[in-house]
Amino acid sequence: MTTAIDDRAGELLAGRIPFVHATVVRAQVPASARAGDDAIILADGSIEGFVGGQCTESSVRAAALGAMRDGESVLLRVLPENAGEFPEAPGARVVVNPCLSGGAMEIFLQPRLPRPLVQVVGGSPIAAALVELGAPLGFDVVREAPPLPPAAVVIASHGGDEPAAIRAALDAGVGWIGLVASPRRGAGVLAELTLTEEERARISTPAGLDIGARTAAEIALSILAEIVREARAGRLPVAEPGEAPARPGEAVDPVCGMTVLVGPDTPHLVVDGEDVWFCGPGCRDRYARTAGR
Incomplete structure (x- = not known):
């Protein structure tokens, strides 16, 4: 550059x-x-x-x-x-x-493109391993709640107010929420929440793919592998600061047939009350001469 x-x-x-x-x-x-x-x-x-x-x-x-x-x-x-x-x-x-x-x-x-933002809730060894392993896999992993909704939230607190953390992530629109817990305890945590089908589909517990993980690092790897799978499937939208700018409209230049993006600087003429857009001044001027303008 x-x-x-x-x-x-x-x-x-x-x-x-x-x-x-x-x-x-x-x-x-x-x-x-x-x-x-x-x-x-x-x-x-x-x-x-x-x-x-x-x-x-x-x-x-x-x-x-x-x-x-x-x-x-x-x-x-x-x-x-x-x-x-x-x-x-x-x-x-x-x-x-x-x-x-x-x-x-x-x-x-x-x-x-911005790296998917992953928030980790909790201070367990698994949480620490998630922070360490996330960056090499292309994620920005943070502990504190970011100003923008993260793409994913992993709750690895081994206790604490897990239902409140899940509800906060759901209400923020987070696309994937992983709860680190045994199947039995995870079911118990979810039973404390009133969930719609759509909300339940966004929660994974026990979080992580089944790779036979035992250590904290292996469990963190299995969780990140599941997040990678969700990202590759397009289910982890990346939040942008403020409102995302609208994609410019498109029009076809009537002279050369090119598709052009319509913006403030795109050459155009008003013909019979309608805008006609061009790829450049040359096509615009040629059209104007042909139309007798």
């Missing part, structure tokens, strides 16, 4: 704000960007940095939001309408951008 983008990425990661880091890998003349140029794309489609002109940005915005949604990196190949020879890149996503003046480009899009 360039220094400015690196600093900005650090701020966003610290604030648990999702973004996509875009890096130009290759560019052909007369593309305005050069290999190594990079930018950050936020969830509202805004771009900070430089990865090419407005036509390239339109393709990058749309692909970046898709990468953010899927959580998968993308190698984006942006080609002009009559592109010449450009080396193949297996597995890349290819976009033919009719408004490019020339110069094919490859841009690597890497989503940087």
